Amino acid sequence: MTSRETVRALLTAQHPDLAHLELREVDGGWDNKLWRLGDELGVRVPVSERAPGLLRAEQRWLPELAARLPLPTPVPVRVGEPSALFDRTWTVTRWVHGEPADRVPISTADSAEALAGFLTxxxxxxxxxxxxxxxxxxxxxDLRDGFTEALTVLDDDRIAGAAREVWDKAVAAAPWSGAPVWLHGDLHPANVVVRAGRLAGVVDFGDLSVGDPATDLAAAWVLLPEAGPFLDRYTFADDATVARSRGWAVLRALILIAIGRDGRLGLPGGKPTWEPAGHAALSRALA
Incomplete structure (x- = not known):
C-alpha cells in the first residue's frame, strides 16, 4: 500500500506547487487508494492490477465528458507518470464534496431529477x-452465468425466485438498438456522494465505457428511494429499456450483498455498508 510519504514524494517530484497542501488518507476506494489533498483536490493511486488502465481512460475522457455533466465529478487536473518512486500512473483530481451514499443514503425527491439530468x-x-x-x-x-452464481448469495428461495423472474424478463426484453452511448458503468451507492440527503456528485469513473444505457439506469433502483420519478424524467426510458434496467439492478444488488458479506463470488470483502445497501436496492427492484 502506498504510504503518505510516498504520495508526498510523488507530488514533490512531479507537481511541486501542490506538495505543500495537507494530505489526508480517505477510507474507501476499490482499484485505487484515495487521498484528500487540501480542500479541493484528491489523489488517486492504483492498488489493483487493472487500475492503471482505468486511470488512463479517466485521464483521457473524463475532462471532455465532465464539461457537459450537471453534477460535480472528480475531473483529473494533473497526471502522475510512472517513475522510480512509483511505477504506475496516478492522478490528481478535483474533490467532490459530500458523503458516500452507502453511508448516508439519498433521501430527497429532487435527487431523481438530478440523476435523470446527469444520465441524459x-x-x-x-x-x-x-x-x-x-x-x-x-x-x-452475456452475463447469464454470472447472474446464476450471484443468486447464490440469497438464502431466501422466495426472494431468489422473484429475482430470477425479473432477470428472465430483462434478458427477454428487446435489446438496445441505438448507437452505443457513454456509460458511467458502476453507479452504486459508494460511487455517488450526498449532501443534505440530495445526490450531490458522481465519482469513480474507472468503468467508463459504452453500450446499452440500461446498465446505468439500474441506478433508479440501486440509488434512489423510488424509481418512478426518475423514469418519468429520463429521456430514453421505453418499456424494454426499463425491463433491462431492472435486470441490471438485481445483478448489481446481488454483487453489493456479496461484497458486503465479507466477500463472495470470488470478490474481495471489507465493505460492510454495501450489504444493507444491496438488500435495499434488491427490495426496490423486486417491488
Whole structure:
C-alpha cells in the first residue's frame, strides 16, 4: 500500500506547487487508494492490477465528458507518470464534496431529477475509440452465468425466485438498438456522494465505457428511494429499456450483498455498508 510519504514524494517530484497542501488518507476506494489533498483536490493511486488502465481512460475522457455533466465529478487536473518512486500512473483530481451514499443514503425527491439530468447528459453516442467493457453495456444474456452464481448469495428461495423472474424478463426484453452511448458503468451507492440527503456528485469513473444505457439506469433502483420519478424524467426510458434496467439492478444488488458479506463470488470483502445497501436496492427492484 502506498504510504503518505510516498504520495508526498510523488507530488514533490512531479507537481511541486501542490506538495505543500495537507494530505489526508480517505477510507474507501476499490482499484485505487484515495487521498484528500487540501480542500479541493484528491489523489488517486492504483492498488489493483487493472487500475492503471482505468486511470488512463479517466485521464483521457473524463475532462471532455465532465464539461457537459450537471453534477460535480472528480475531473483529473494533473497526471502522475510512472517513475522510480512509483511505477504506475496516478492522478490528481478535483474533490467532490459530500458523503458516500452507502453511508448516508439519498433521501430527497429532487435527487431523481438530478440523476435523470446527469444520465441524459452523459448518455450520448460515443466515438469508435471509446473504451469498451466485457461486463458493462453488453446484452444481459452475456452475463447469464454470472447472474446464476450471484443468486447464490440469497438464502431466501422466495426472494431468489422473484429475482430470477425479473432477470428472465430483462434478458427477454428487446435489446438496445441505438448507437452505443457513454456509460458511467458502476453507479452504486459508494460511487455517488450526498449532501443534505440530495445526490450531490458522481465519482469513480474507472468503468467508463459504452453500450446499452440500461446498465446505468439500474441506478433508479440501486440509488434512489423510488424509481418512478426518475423514469418519468429520463429521456430514453421505453418499456424494454426499463425491463433491462431492472435486470441490471438485481445483478448489481446481488454483487453489493456479496461484497458486503465479507466477500463472495470470488470478490474481495471489507465493505460492510454495501450489504444493507444491496438488500435495499434488491427490495426496490423486486417491488
Amino acid at each position: 447528459a452523459l448518455h450520448r453516442p460515443a466515438p469508435p475509440d471509446a473504451p469498451r467493457s466485457p461486463t458493462r453495456g453488453v446484452p444481459l444474456a
